[in-house]
Each structure stands twice: as C-alpha cells, then as structure tokens.
Amino acid sequence: MHIGFIGLGHMGGAMARALLSAGHHVTAYNRTPDKAEPLREAGAALVREPAEACHGEVVITMLADDAAVEQVVARMPIDLDGTIHVSASTISPLLASRLARRHARFVSAPVLGGPEVAAEGKLFVLAGGESTWIDELAPVFSAIGQRTLVVGDRPEAANLVKLACNAILAAVIESLGETLALVTKSGLVDPGTFVDVALATVLAAPGFQAYGEHLKTYRFEPGFKLPLALNDMELALDAARVHAVPLPLVSLVRDHLLEAIATGLGHSDWTALALVAQHAAGMRTSA
Amino acid sequence: MHIGFIGLGHMGGAMARALLSAGHHVTAYNRTPDKAEPLREAGAALVREPAEACHGEVVITMLADDAAVEQVVARMPIDLDGTIHVSASTISPLLASRLARRHARFVSAPVLGGPEVAAEGKLFVLAGGESTWIDELAPVFSAIGQRTLVVGDRPEAANLVKLACNAILAAVIESLGETLALVTKSGLVDPGTFVDVALATVLAAPGFQAYGEHLKTYRFEPGFKLPLALNDMELALDAARVHAVPLPLVSLVRDHLLEAIATGLGHSDWTALALVAQHAAGMRTSA
C-alpha cells in the first residue's frame, strides 16, 4: 500500500521501517529532516510538509503527545480525500474524538511495545474505529504488529484502553519496585533471585486468566477470599515495618481490601477489589 | 516417602491428595476430624493428635495463619528426631524464623496457587532452608508443585517472598479493577473486551522480562522514559476526571513518577520507580 508516515522518532522510525520491510511504499515526514535520513536509505520517500504525506491510501501519525499531534494535524488538509488517517500516538481520548470529527476516515490505533518490538513488527495494535476501515488496514497493522485487538468502533476507545494498559504496567512496576526494596533491605533474599522468582511465578501470568473470568462474569466465588488477602497484606506491612520499608501501594490495597470487607464482600475472591473501584466511581454493579 | 500432613483445609486437602497420587504414604491430622474423612478414603491414615503425624521423614503443616500454626506446633514434639518440618502455610517471616529455631530440621515452603492448582500438583513451591534438606524434599515438592524455586538458605526468606508475590498480584488486581471501572463507566469499551485485551497484551508478560533486566542490573537506560510515563498517567487521570472515576493507584504511581523526576531520574526507564521505593527505605542504591 501507499502509506504516509508522520513522525520518525524512536517508535515512528521503527514502525516505518517495518512497513518498508513488508513491501509498502512509505512517504515520510519528520519535523527534524536530518533524523529522517536513515529512513530514506531504507527506501522511503521524504517530504518537507505533513500535507505531502497525505496522498496515499493511509497516513499514519506517530508523535510524542497531544501538542505535537495538534501541530501536525493543523498542517494536514482537512479533506483527506479518501485517505485513512491512522493515529498511532498515545494521545488523550479527547483529542482522538476531536480528530475523528475532523477527518472523515479516522482510525485510532495506539500500540503497545517499545522501539525494539516495533522494529520486529511485533507490537500489539489497539484499534478503534469503523470495522470496515480497520479491515482495510489489515496489511498495515500486520506489518507493524503481531496482533491487532479491536477495541470498539469509537476511535477514542482505543486511546482509553492504551492508557489503561499503561496504568496496569505501571502498577506492576511499582509493586515490583516496592517489594524488591523490601526483600533487598531485609538481607534475606538475593535481589536478582527475587526478581527471577517473581517473573517465573506470579508474573508468568497463567493465573491472570482466572482473574479475567471473575471480572467478566461478576462471579467472585469461589476464590481467594478477601480476608485472607487482607491478612497477607497485613503480614507484608508488618514485615515492612520491621525493616523500615514503606510500601505505599500495599497500604492502598490493604485499605481497599478493608473497604471491600466492610461493604459486605467478605466472602468474595480478591478480584472483588474491582467492585470497590466501581463503587467509588458511583457505578451500580449488577451481580 | 512417609509424610505427615497437618491441616486439611481447601489447600492442605488438595496438597495431601496430590502426595497420595504420587505414591507417598500420608498420615494426616485435621483439627475437625470430619473434614478429614475424604482423605482417608483416598488412602491416608488419620490420626487424632498432631504429634502422631510427626513420625515420618517429613511433616508438612498447612494452616490458615500464624495463630493456627502456633497452636499446632505447641502440640508437636520439640525433638522431631530427624523428621523435617516443612511449613507450607503463609505465615509471617517472624514466625518462620522462630520455628526454625525450635525444630532442628526446618524448611519453609509456602506455595503459590489455589486449591485447583494444588489438586493438579501444579503449585509453585517457594523454598527457604538448608539446601541439603531442600534436596531431600524433591520428591515431596515435585508431587505438589510444577516447580520449586529456592529462595535462600534462611527459611523466613521464603515467607517474605511469598508475601511480596501476593503483593504484586494484589497490585495487578487493583490496577485491573480501577481501569475496568474507568473503561466501563466511559461507555466506550465493552468491559469483557477490555479484560481480554489486557490479558492478551500487557498481562501476557513477555515485556516483564525487560523490566527484570533493568531491575537486576540497575541500568535504566534506554527504555520508556519517566516523563513519558508521567504524561500517560496524567492523561489517564484526566480521562478519569472526565468520567468521574477515582484511580487512586494511578495517583500513587503518578506521585512516584514525579518524585523520580524531581530526584534526577528523568532520563531513566520507568522501572526506575524501584529507586524511589529504595530511597524511601533509606537504601543507598549503587548504579
């Protein structure tokens, strides 16, 4: 396909390269032209204005943030004349919905994965927009990603899910960081051993499927009951006090487990923490 | 092997059954004798006192909490006469170290996984104690677990790691719960779709290996830089405000990202959140 590509940073550059590798014709724009040179050598045509990258079947924007996207979009024609605008940037859902109103054919497709993953065409693509357009984009997405996950027909849905996914990753990192501080300062466990154990067990993921079942069905029994989970968090906090290691994330979870129990969820699996979050959001949950 | 087993609750019962299936001889005690009947039918000998379960090569205790373990241990002989006491319960590191002083041959081996996993002998066994004893216990651990992870030679190390692992799981659940509330209340995304996407992408784990590398080597460049991560958390919180959904875990992570940047880590990968936790614990980190 003929693809325009705007934004050749670490991520954008790697993605454009993956498109070239898959045999697509790429016309690329970057604000700093020098940084685009390697891509020319890889076979791309370079242009000096965003608008010149908008003549193919698809134009992909991959920029740092909302402000950068807004600047570039202001220099793209409003009437894209059949070209699908694919926004791969991590932007706010609000901006995505505004872009959807501006461009007749717009798909939001933020990606999960870093530059190395992008270079191998192994990203996850989170796609939001009309399914016919997403179908048309299959050759594009399969060039940059190992898998396309269609999130919904509203483009901004994909951006919201992207942010949610990064929030989950941040929680994993924070929890790894806090617990690593605890086991390291305790002197009882080699830090590398702990990281390996965590990666090989709780972060090796099969158990997450069971969490998914609870959350999708709103059935929280049987499972690992909240009072047992609370007890474990208390033990962790006790140990943390012995070693003088603050564990703020564990404190937060402890408080939410206590809230869950106080509000009548004492017989539920600990995934019922999701109900605490929903109550805090004023949502009525239908079992 | 001849194995005593004390504590036949959901977890203990399933583990004892797995030992029987593997051909071991099991002598079992449960505080409530009735609940032990099914295990007798499965081939175990039942006894009326904890002390009577202490005559084999190994005696395993699997009880609900510190208090239950203390009660049972008070009724076990101090001189176990060569029998290895394996504590599989999720107890405090403090109690584990006291048990290690009481019983000459003591191994702490808390497990990861629920009753169904235990019934299939697919638990993860976190083992702490002298390596020769852990080696002797291989037939026991291979009967109940898919893998034994040796955490260190101090028994209480295994208990600390168990608590840390559960803290990580709790963080995953909390983050899933909060983000699920957000996407559900937004009305943009089908909740089940979101759960599936999260499980298939960020929680499908390969990326965690990269986090492990950062954390084990203390090298935090290159990577996903903290200011970009902060930006994403801000976007998530903005979206959450639009939909009136509190995201306390994201707020916590946001504050820690800000702290990381304020303390000079702005060029680091977001796994450098671990350094914030270490600084809060008064640890000096050697890059």
Place this chain on the structure above:
Amino acid sequence: MHIGFIGLGHMGGAMARALLSAGHHVTAYNRTPDKAEPLREAGAALVREPAEACHGEVVITMLADDAAVEQVVARMPIDLDGTIHVSASTISPLLASRLARRHARFVSAPVLGGPEVAAEGKLFVLAGGESTWIDELAPVFSAIGQRTLVVGDRPEAANLVKLACNAILAAVIESLGETLALVTKSGLVDPGTFVDVALATVLAAPGFQAYGEHLKTYRFEPGFKLPLALNDMELALDAARVHAVPLPLVSLVRDHLLEAIATGLGHSDWTALALVAQHAAGMRTSA
C-alpha cells in the same frame, strides 16, 4: 475610592456589598445582569460590559475559575490607564503570572473565607504584588478583610499560597472525616462528642505554633519523636482494622513516618515529615 467590580456571584456579591458598606463607589458588572439587581439597590452602579467597570482607581475581578477570568479579561482594555487590576479569584498561578504581564498594575489577592465571612468584611486577604500598590489598596482590603497577609511581590505567589491553604483545609476535613467514621462505627463514642472534643483540643490550634517553629528553624529536636508518632498511627490502624474502617490518610502518614525513620530522622519531632516531602521533591534541606 472608585472601584469596579466584575463577578457578582455568592462571593463577589458579598465582597462588593462590603465595599459599599465601607463607603466606596462601586461600578459592577455581572455576566447575568439579573443577579446584579440586589447590588444596584445597595447602591452600586451597574454596567453592561466589563470594560465599563475599568475606569476607577481599582477594578476587582472575582470569578469562578481560570476560564471565566480569561473570558472577562479578554473584554477588558489592555491599557488600564492607571487602574489597578486586583484579581481576587482562586485561579492558577500560571494565569496570575500571565495577567501580571498583561496589565501594568496588577495585584493578585485571593481571599480565604466564605460568603458569610465576606459579607461581614472578615475575609483573610492574601496579597501578592508590588508593595506600593498593595499599600494603595489598603482601604479596599480593609473593607473586605479582617487582615491582609502580604505573601510576596510576585502576584502568582498569592495564588500558590491560596491553593496551599485550601490543601491544608482539605487535609483537616479528610482527617476529621476518617476519624469520625472510626469513632462512630466503633460505637464507643458519640459522634457529636468526638467532633466537639477534636474542635476543642487538637483543632483549637495553639499547638500549631510549635509546629511552625520547627518548620521555620529546621530544628526538629526536642519534640514528639517520629517513632512514637508511628506507634500511634499503627495503633489507630489496628483499631480501624478491628472495626473495618479504612483510614487511607493515616496509612499515607504512616508510610511517610516510616520513610522518615528509614532515612535517619528517628530522633526528630514529627514535623520532620516536612523533610520527607522535600526529599520527594528533590530538594536539599539545610538543617
């Protein structure tokens, strides 16, 4: 004095009335003219455009938020021709500094207190700007406030302090709310009695002066040592667990006390929590 007043909501209306009571001439503008009628009856001249309120010695803007201020300011002349613009709204420091660049004579003077307090002319005025102008404004400030506190010569300083003051009040409210939940749910204490006791003791304030001394001198000994404070928070959290009452603010403080102790402040008064906040902000604190 001849004073223009823009924004006659609950707060603005009461302030304008206090100015009239003090004998000033008030020319007032409100976006919704009907709501301004009572003020006309009280003696003010009403105008139909913000610009018409800008001909006196002072023009005061008192509006709901940044957006409202920006809209009104766009309709005020840039050249105010000697009139001092006093911004009493609670706006961002960023907007205050932009207004200071726009208007030659600009003073930021957000206020503390609600409409009833404003009606009595008993507000606290937080003033930021050039001292000569603040001096000129003394008749204005003394009409609306019981006391003027000069925060600094940068207008936006006053806005930052206003936000900080409201953050302190919010913390007081949150802590009252959490502890009230605890004592009420415990059934041990009449809720009204607890509120009265708290107001008559810890919130009756003389002790705060001692906190101020510690914070201003960076001398944190002698005092109420952090480990004792930590112990009290742990006791509060234990009691809260007994009654199943989450106390997230206490959890947060507990973690910070632990951080303070872990980072070597164990001999300090609990006001040394301020140093934890400063370390998190990357500030080097000079004892």
Place this chain on the structure above:
Amino acid sequence: MHIGFIGLGHMGGAMARALLSAGHHVTAYNRTPDKAEPLREAGAALVREPAEACHGEVVITMLADDAAVEQVVARMPIDLDGTIHVSASTISPLLASRLARRHARFVSAPVLGGPEVAAEGKLFVLAGGESTWIDELAPVFSAIGQRTLVVGDRPEAANLVKLACNAILAAVIESLGETLALVTKSGLVDPGTFVDVALATVLAAPGFQAYGEHLKTYRFEPGFKLPLALNDMELALDAARVHAVPLPLVSLVRDHLLEAIATGLGHSDWTALALVAQHAAGMRTSA
C-alpha cells in the same frame, strides 16, 4: 489526695510534678530509679515496686506503650482495694478494655500535649469511664490539665479518641509539610512567610467550627461545594507538577472528592468527604 504515680519519663515526670505543685501527695515508681531522683527532691516518695504505689486513692500509670503498661500492670495487685487506676498512657483501646476488666475501678485518661505543657498543668485530659469516678478524679485532672473532656463511659473510648486526635494532628503536619515543599521549591514565597500565613489563617481555626456544624448535623448545604474544592486540588496538583513536587495527600483528597462527586454529593459542602469515609467503612449514613 494520695496519688501513686508509675512511669516518670518526660511526660510522667512533668505530670507528677504538676500534681505535687497542686499539693497532692505523690508516691512514685520508675523502672530506672535514678531518673526518679529529681522527683524525690520535688517532694515525692519513691518506691521500688509498682505495687507499693497502689495504696492511695488513685494510682496513675503513664508509660511508653502497650508492652510497658502490660509489664507494670502484671506487678500491680489485681485487687486494688478501692484505689482508682487511671491509665494516662497512649495505649490501644484493646488494652484499655482489658485493664478495665482487670481492675474494678478503672478510668482511662490519655492526655494531649507535650512535656512543657504537662509541666504547666495545661494538658487536655480525655477521660473515659464511669462518671462518678471521673468526678472523684477532678482534683487530679485539674492539677495536670487545663480542661477535662469526658469522652464516654467506656474507658477505651478515650484511647480511641486520643488516637483519632493524633491522626488529625498528623494530617495537619503532613499537609503543612507538603505545601511547604511546594511553595519553597517554587521560589515564589519565603518559607517562613508561608508558615506564618498558614498559622494565621487556615490553622487559626475559627472556620473549623463551621465544619463541626456540618459534621454533627449531616447537613452539607450550603457551603463550599465539592466541585469547587476539586478544582482547587487540581490547580494545586498542576502547580505541583510544574515545580516537580509530589503532593500525595492532595492526590488522596482529590480522589476522594472525585468519589464524592461520582456518588452524588456534587451539591454538598466539602465536609461531605466524611460521607466518603463512612461509605468506605460500610456505614449507612442517615441524613
């Protein structure tokens, strides 16, 4: 009166001295006899066993924590023969209720204030227990305190209120610390000026009476509406991001304000944060 006094640390020593100054006869015990010498010089009789201090009309215990109290109480006669045991220590409500079962005449009377305040006899006494005994103790309490606040007829009620009061103070300190970091790092405001302003305005307390009215009557209108409070917290967090200053307490309050709004309290005064705390505790609130 004839008063036994057990525990002559900083606080206990000052309180015993205040009792002597008021003309009482004091028989004192301290675990480390040397530290009691100054009190002998001030007129007290010293004894070598806690039991010897239990022969007067009252025996007061003032010790560091639960463990210290338990050790001393074990060495006091169970049958106190008419002597009222006044526990002034900051101990857990649980221990207070156990002491009340052990000693026939028991009053819990933890105090608010430090050693200097105690030396002047200006403490606040929080009294819990039978009112006839509290009445009998008036000469004791008036010697050490400026005011006695009767919390309820259950001794442990006084201990719970003491912990709650310290939690409120901790919140004030934390909020002062965080905001001081913000204004100091901004460079806009002299730190000492900020502390003075906060002490002279928001922490000068008259406004707290209004909070008390809302909380005691469960009437949350009119007032400072939650969305306005939320807006202010957002502005504070925005400013904090500009200066890279984490404000975790403000983040927490922000999330609770958002929860309040999400659960239908958008028209309420910000003291309705108390309802968020009550909902989290599973309490049904009757307007």
